Amino acid sequence: MAEKLSWTELRRALASRAGVSEKEANTFLNALNAQIVEALKSDKQVKVNGLGMFKLQAVAPRKSVNVATGEAITIEGYNKIAFVPEASVKELVEKVGEAYPQPLPEGKGDDRDFMHDTDPLKKLGSQAEEIVDILGELGQSPKAEEKPTPTLPEGKEEVIPEPEPVNEPEPIKEPEPEPVVEEPVREPEPIKEPEPVKEPEPVVEVKPEEPAKPEEPKKKEKKYHFVRDTLICVVILLLLLLVGYFFLRHQLSGWIESFLQGNPAPTEQVAATESTEAAVAADAEEGELTEEQVLAEFLACSEESEEQVTPEANIYEELITIEPMHEASRLTWMAKRFYGDKAYWPYLYDANKDHISNPSKIEVGTPIRVPKLTAAQKDTTIESTRIALERLRREAEAACRK
Amino acid sequence: MLTKELIGRIAEATGQSKKQVEMLLSTSNAILRETLMAGKAVQLQGFGALELKAKQARVIVHPKTGERTEVPSKNQLVFRPVDNLKDELKKI
Numbered sequence: 001m002a003e004k005l006s007w008t009e010l011r012r013a014l015a016s017r018a019g020v021s022e023k024e025a026n027t028f029l030n031a032l033n034a035q036i037v038e039a040l041k042s043d044k045q046v047k048v049n050g051l052g053m054f055k056l057q058a059v060a061p062r063k064s065v066n067v068a069t070g071e072a073i074t075i076e077g078y079n080k081i082a083f084v085p086e087a088s089v090k091e092l093v094e095k096v097g098e099a100y101p102q103p104l105p106e107g108k109g110d111d112r113d114f115m116h117d118t119d120p121l122k123k124l125g126s127q128a129e130e131i132v133d134i135l136g137e138l139g140q141s142p143k144a145e146e147k148p149t150p151t152l153p154e155g156k157e158e159v160i161p162e163p164e165p166v167n168e169p170e171p172i173k174e175p176e177p178e179p180v181v182e183e184p185v186r187e188p189e190p191i192k193e194p195e196p197v198k199e200p201e202p203v204v205e206v207k208p209e210e211p212a213k214p215e216e217p218k219k220k221e222k223k224y225h226f227v228r229d230t231l232i233c234v235v236i237l238l239l240l241l242l243v244g245y246f247f248l249r250h251q252l253s254g255w256i257e258s259f260l261q262g263n264p265a266p267t268e269q270v271a272a273t274e275s276t277e278a279a280v281a282a283d284a285e286e287g288e289l290t291e292e293q294v295l296a297e298f299l300a301c302s303e304e305s306e307e308q309v310t311p312e313a314n315i316y317e318e319l320i321t322i323e324p325m326h327e328a329s330r331l332t333w334m335a336k337r338f339y340g341d342k343a344y345w346p347y348l349y350d351a352n353k354d355h356i357s358n359p360s361k362i363e364v365g366t367p368i369r370v371p372k373l374t375a376a377q378k379d380t381t382i383e384s385t386r387i388a389l390e391r392l393r394r395e396a397e398a399a400c401r402k
Numbered sequence: 403m404l405t406k407e408l409i410g411r412i413a414e415a416t417g418q419s420k421k422q423v424e425m426l427l428s429t430s431n432a433i434l435r436e437t438l439m440a441g442k443a444v445q446l447q448g449f450g451a452l453e454l455k456a457k458q459a460r461v462i463v464h465p466k467t468g469e470r471t472e473v474p475s476k477n478q479l480v481f482r483p484v485d486n487l488k489d490e491l492k493k494i
Contacts, residue, residue: 005437007447010430018429024418028426031415032408033449037487039403039411041494049405050431054481056491078492081450083481089435093454094476096441 040081052085251360316351316371325366331359338370339378346392347373353399360400438479450483 005013007029015025036054039046044056061077085093320338335345349359351371356362380386409427413420434444434452443453459475483491 004443004445004451006445010433010444010446013433014426014430017433018426020422020426025426027416028412028418028423029430029446030448031412032427032430033446035408035411035415036449037490039408040491043403046403046408047405048408048427048431050428051434052479056494079494081481081483081488081491083452083479085479089438090479092435093438093479096439096454096477 050086050089052083052089055082055084056080057082316347316369317374318372320370320372322367322369325362325364325368327364331362331368334368334370339373343380343389344373344378346389346396347371347377349396349399350392353395356399358399358402359396448484449487450481453480453482454478455480 015022332342336342
């Protein structure tokens with residue numbers, strides 16, 4: 001309300017718009033004011049159509065206290081002017097100047113002033129349109145900004161998010177199961193597969209995009225969905241892996257056994273064929289048992305050879321240490337630490353099976369005897385050792401399932 | 403007093419025809435409205451000023467349900483009489 005339409009401006013505006021002289025307008029306005037005051041005095045209220053109602057309100061006398069002296073005084077009643085604007089005027093005025101303060105151009109009393117005066121509505125309307133446009137631009141702009149980028153790098157963007165889920169889970173998977181050498185060879189294969197499959201896709205997509213522009217938005221939407229979906233997939237994968245990790249930490253041995261059981265089979269089959277020759281060399285050391293051992297390998301059964309091998313496997317002449325079980329430790333990890341290979345963990349179980357019922361759930365603090373392994377016990381190229389180890393493994397596995 | 407009577411009195415006082423006074427009154431009111439809508443106050447000489455007063459948004463609570471609703475900010479049209487008139491009318 002910094003600016004005020006002055007009396008002169010009002011007079012001139014009225015004169016020009018109503019087509020009367022300024023003097024006439026002046027007398028009218030003066031008379032209007034005077035008559036309103038007169039009417040207030042006589043009738044106590046005046047209604048002016050198109051503006052509102054002026055009322056003369058009585059304020060009743062009230063009691064108060066002289067602040068300085070504490071004396072009780074009465075404030076005498078008086079009259080005041082109250083103005084109640086017409087409902088239509090009230091509504092018109094309610095939202096004025098809040099968002100868009102629109103000072104009138106400096107009036108000179110010409111028609112122009114009030115040509116301009118009618119503008120605010122239009123201005124508000126046009127501003128509303130502008131805002132709508134701006135909002136529209138804002139809404140579209142993200143799409144518009146990304147329009148140029150997706151066409152070319154689409155292939156890259158699509159490929160980048162995908163390798164992540166494939167690459168991330170593996171490093172986590174590998175340490176847990178701690179598989180025999182074959183595992184890492186198997187797992188990388190799935191990595192290679194998805195990549196070549198996805199790379200050709202973007203190439204196919206990009207080409208049709210250039211000629212057919214109307215299809216672009218749909219593809220972008222698809223792309224957004226695609227990126228979003230891949231992200232969701234990554235998150236879900238990571239969550240599953242985390243859950244799996246913690247599950248595995250507690251149920252490790254069961255898994256290890258399944259891995260170890262599953263894996264040696266192929267190694268044996270591969271090695272078995274090779275080892276027929278090697279077995280001949282081993283024969284020299286072990287003597288008479290060769291034929292039976294070779295048979296056992298081919299059958300993948302340890303039963304026959306058990307009797308011959310057991311004495312070798314079960315003899316632990318020296319102990320390296322007796323180590324209490326750590327919270328985060330496993331027999332496999334101890335085997336890796338002391339023997340250099342986690343595949344020897346069944347020996348640890350064998351040496352401690354008198355006080356370990358379930359090798360997957362060893363209580364923290366349980367003393368673990370770590371026997372010193374002989375060269376023959378460590379040498380898995382010797383068939384008898386391998387078979388003995390596998391037998392122990394099965395035994396331990398069976399203990400896990402109890 | 404209603405507008406019709408006011409027009410009659412003004413016509414009587416100024417010697418203009420009622421029709422013309424009515425026309426003048428409606429145009430002047432239109433001018434006042436437009437000026438106010440532009441966010442500008444109007445000074446009426448010897449009478450007062452019509453101004454817009456900004457009211458802040460506030461929260462009201464329904465006494466029964468305790469429901470809270472916000473009353474949006476708005477402008478209020480207020481009339482501020484000149485001091486002379488104020489004093490004059492006080493004593494009536």
